[in-house]
Amino acid sequence: MRRVQLWHGDLLTGQAEVEAVSDNFTRAGIDVDVVDGTQRTRADFVNAYTASDLDVLWVSSHAHFGHWRPDKTAVALTEALTISLSQFATMQPPDNGRRLLVLNTCDSASVTALGGPSTVGVAATAAGRRQAVAGHLWPVHFRPATVFGALLAIGLVAHDRFDDAFLFATAHRSQPDVVDTLEEEGLNRVAEYAAYEDTRTFLDLASPIMMI
Structure with missing residues (x-):
């Protein structure tokens, strides 16, 4: 793993996850690009999604799932900047290997039940031979989401395989164990969330x- 791009929205507590994830990757010699989604456009996100040099996006x-209107499902970086389910369906990750998309948001892996395996959901739509998705x-409450994100970042440094x-x-x-693991990596703020x-x-x- 060589390059990670980390987008964050207008979450009040998002900085804790940004710091934990970026610090963990940086210490391992991985190039991390932190992107403030509140200062970017939808076109910027599309460019990142289709970039060929990212191992992890x-x-x-925030995100919301339209249980009664699946077409309203979206990842929301801000109130104005949302990436809809239909947009995820049209964007294509690069065809130069397999990367990981992490959607550490509410409802990102929710799907509509249609009587069989469903792809009506953001993660299910985005996952495929070119891209694994975590969601x-x-x-999800912000503290356990941050804890999961920090642990996943530690795992990505320690292991070659996404799964x-x-x-x-x-x-x-x-x-x-979760507190000890985070403290060993110097992620004390997230360890406080876990405790x-x-x-x-x-x-x-x-x-x-x-x-996967």
Whole structure:
């Protein structure tokens, strides 16, 4: 893994994830480009999505799933800048290998049930032979989302395969292991998030999956 681009929206707490993920990758010698989505356009995101030099495209923002109107499903970097389900369906990742798209947002991996396997959802639409996708099945609280993101970043540095990185993140989900793992990497602010939750595991308040 050589280059990561990290987009963040107008989340009040998004800076904690941005710092944790970018610091972890930078320490490993990986080139990280942090993009403030509030200062960019939809065309900028399309350019990033289709760029051939990214190994990981990471999005930390809002999203919503249109349970009664799937066509209203979108990832929202700001109130004005949204990337709709139909736009994800038309954008094509580069055909020069397989990269990872991380959608650390609410509902990014939700799908509409149509009586069989469904691709009516952002992650399901974006996943394919060119791209694996990590996302959440339903709304997620910002603290467990940040914890998952930090653990996934650690796993991506430690493992060559995307699925092994995801398994690392979920294997270290429980207290006190999750806190110890984050503190060992110097991610103390996120470790405080992991310790703050009155839960046995961050999966009690998050719903990460990976579509490979």
